[in-house]
Amino acid sequence: AQKITQTQPGMFVQEKEAVTLDCTYDTSDPSYGLFWYKQPSSGEMIFLIYQGSYDQQNATEGRYSLNFQKARKSANLVISASQLGDSAMYFCAMREDTGNQFYFGTGTSLTVIP
Amino acid sequence: EAQVTQNPRYLITVTGKKLTVTCSQNMNHEYMSWYRQDPGLGLRQIYYSMNVEVTDKGDVPEGYKVSRKEKRNFPLILESPSPNQTSLYFCASSLYPPTYNEQFFGPGTRLTVL
Numbered sequence A: 001a002q003k004i005t006q007t008q009p010g011m012f013v014q015e016k017e018a019v020t021l022d023c024t025y026d027t028s029d030p031s032y033g034l035f036w037y038k039q040p041s042s043g044e045m046i047f048l049i050y051q052g053s054y055d056q057q058n059a060t061e062g063r064y065s066l067n068f069q070k071a072r073k074s075a076n077l078v079i080s081a082s083q084l085g086d087s088a089m090y091f092c093a094m095r096e097d098t099g100n101q102f103y104f105g106t107g108t109s110l111t112v113i114p
Numbered sequence B: 001e002a003q004v005t006q007n008p009r010y011l012i013t014v015t016g017k018k019l020t021v022t023c024s025q026n027m028n029h030e031y032m033s034w035y036r037q038d039p040g041l042g043l044r045q046i047y048y049s050m051n052v053e054v055t056d057k058g059d060v061p062e063g064y065k066v067s068r069k070e071k072r073n074f075p076l077i078l079e080s081p082s083p084n085q086t087s088l089y090f091c092a093s094s095l096y097p098p099t100y101n102e103q104f105f106g107p108g109t110r111l112t113v114l
Helices: none
Strands: A012-013 A020-021 A033-038 A046-052 A064-067 A074-079 A088-096 A102-103 A108-113 B002-006 B012-013 B019-025 B031-038 B044-049 B054-057 B076-078 B088-094 B109-112
Touching: A012 A020, A012 B088, A020 A088, A020 A108, A033 A064, A033 A074, A046 B019, A074 A088, A088 B019, A088 B044, A102 B044, B012 B019, B012 B088, B019 B031, B019 B088
Parallel strands: A012 A108, B012 B109
Antiparallel strands: A020 A074, A033 A046, A033 A088, A064 A074, A088 A102, A088 A108, B002 B019, B019 B076, B031 B044, B031 B088, B044 B054, B088 B109
């Protein structure tokens, strides 16, 4: 079974609107970390936001927030007030405390329309 | 400046010719890792290292070797490259434990094996 599933290969959003990028994960480890990374067309990987499995509150970093629903095993990224510079690939990732490996999803390509 | 560096950035080689991709970080991170990125597959972990002289296989280790003799360096070795190893390779590092700390990525190495 896939550890990380991103079901939206491509998404479009109007500039200044909010957008949600979906991520579901599969683990039986009670302790894990969830990460979102952005990859612009230039290719570098940029860390956006982190959520720990024991965190009570949803993580937020500026315009980025993580909608963490532990029982549903989902960790959706919400980008508010989209900007043209948000056009990029977005990857969800997970690391289990007992497993040592990192697992990445296949990514979602976001295009912001002016 | 805190960074992860990789060399070379681009490499075209032929089947069977041994090559090494270097990775170095200046943040005194314990955890280092190699990933390959292929279209539609996201990032897949090749090898990782929890500290000096401690390395382990990720999801796709076949055809690769690594070593961690110094904390700052984590080279990726392809003893006999094959065309299916044509890919974009990323090195990353983080503080320990990696479950709770963001990974910093290098700029990537685009490898073509003919």
